Amino acid sequence: MRSKIVAGNWKMNKNAEETEALLSELAAKLPDTNAEVMVAPTFVNLAGAVRSLESSVVKVIAQNMHFAENGAYTGEISADMLLNIGVDTVILGHSERRAYFNETDEILAKKVAAALDKNMRVMFCFGEELEDRKSENHFNVVESQLKNALFSLDASSWSKIILAYEPVWAIGTGETASPEQAQEMHAFIRKTITEAYDTSVANDVSILYGGSVKPANAKEIFGKPDVDGGLIGGASLKADDFVAIIEAI
């Protein structure tokens, strides 16, 4: 059975002290929940966050990693480095990585393979741009992002995959996909996975929605049958908002 997940992607926000403060506030206010709760602080604060959350159920995850084992890749971080500090889950394919750091489907397929090779969990992000939605090409775009990066995986590898559908036009814009639009795309994603694999792979994978999720809209979005939680940006930077979103699931 698939898990409910609420994850906070802190992006390039919060210094060491601010990270510490937000984590303690979050740990103190965390509601009882059956959902997995995850936070992704910046690389420099990951090890500290793991130590701070040692006795909490909140899991620390990474925002990115390189596909190589090690070597001359200045500024990059490997899967082993993450595992070594106690981080076993990584976000890959975020639209900001695709747009600002030229991450292609081909690079992402290598990153996914490298993470799975180390038995890590991958939170794979994808989603269409505004022009794709306007030209009614959004289903094709999403299908090809999934196909190019994930559909050559063995069915067994899918137990390590979490999907995060994030329409680019809804990220940080305040504009959210309607619950109906989210459900329509999530159902399409599950159908596409069923066709590529089978219903058991499709039904067991958690599909999160991301893009301007706030306390005010979380309940309605999470209430849709194919939406298994959210990947939260801006609203995860305030403990009270993030807690309210966790309560909504």
Ligand SMILES: O=C[C@H](O)COP(=O)(O)O
């Ligand atoms: O990774 C999170 C997403 O980019 C959503 O960000 P947002 O909640 O600020 O729109």
